[in-house]
């Protein structure tokens with residue numbers, strides 16, 4: 001599953017072959033905003049896939065790898081392609097933002113990956129990874145296609161190990177946001193979590209399910225079930241105590257005319273707080289809406305403080 005070792009191992013031969021192309025050619029790069037609370041260090045592939053994301057949650061728990069696998073599956077009339085197998089090259093970038101380009105079939109892509117601090121009252125509460133895939137239909141015919149985002153977190157910051165995580169779904173700003181949480185405690189309890197949401201095209205479905213059944217489904221071209229597996233009481237989150245090794249899937253569909261360009265964006269939130277308090281903007285973030293979103297995360301921070309006060313008084 002972890003292809004990263006292979007890329008690393010292949011880098012020597014690859015570097016020889018590519019040495020004359022560009023000095024910064026590489027299949028993977030570290031993007032980081034630090035190693036303190038709320039910060040991450042992600043080993044990102046040029047295609048956007050990753051299997052290592054060192055996250056340091058708020059509080060005493062230290063930094064640890066929080067992701068087993070993240071990938072994007074492109075579905076077209078000729079089948080489903082895991083972008084983790086696509087070789088591109090980073091053409092520009094630094095530790096906060098990188099751009100890469102690649103062509104797949106009759107589609108050309110420019111991928112821009114950006115890390116943003118999530119700040120509340122001067123304190124970093126988390127980090128957002130934004131992966132924006134701008135794509136152009138090079139063919140002479142319109143195409144129907146979709147992007148399936150897959151994330152399998154490995155959250156082991158103090159509760160239940162990797163195989164007893166929680167999670168669920170909420171809707172914020174018109175967006176479906178999916179969560180994997182360190183423990184199965186519901187949507188309004190403090191948690192270390194990873195959240196994902198997509199922008200662009202038409203929302204075609206979601207699933208919060210066991211990784212072993214979700215990955216073949218999203219990678220095999222099946223429809224998703226629009227279900228949170230383990231949500232017996234209907235609040236959109238896995239019931240308290242019912243945790244398992246959770247994975248998340250979200251599909252967005254597009255119809256793109258000949259020669260046209262479009263944009264698919266998938267976001268990954270590394271956060272600490274109550275998932276039920278997370279708010280995201282309903283449109284592609286512009287500077288003004290970033291401020292709104294950071295305000296939304298302020299609610300997370302406020303909620304955490306209330307809870308901490310409550311716990312201390314108890």
Ligand SMILES: [Ca+2]
Pocket residue numbers: 036037038056057058059060061062063
């Ligand atoms: Ca910490």
Ligand SMILES: [Ca+2]
Pocket residue numbers: 155156157158159160161162163164165181182183
């Ligand atoms: Ca856990």
Ligand SMILES: [Ca+2]
Pocket residue numbers: 230231232233234235236237238239240
């Ligand atoms: Ca529930």
Ligand SMILES: [Ca+2]
Pocket residue numbers: 068152153154155162165180211245246247
């Ligand atoms: Ca998992």
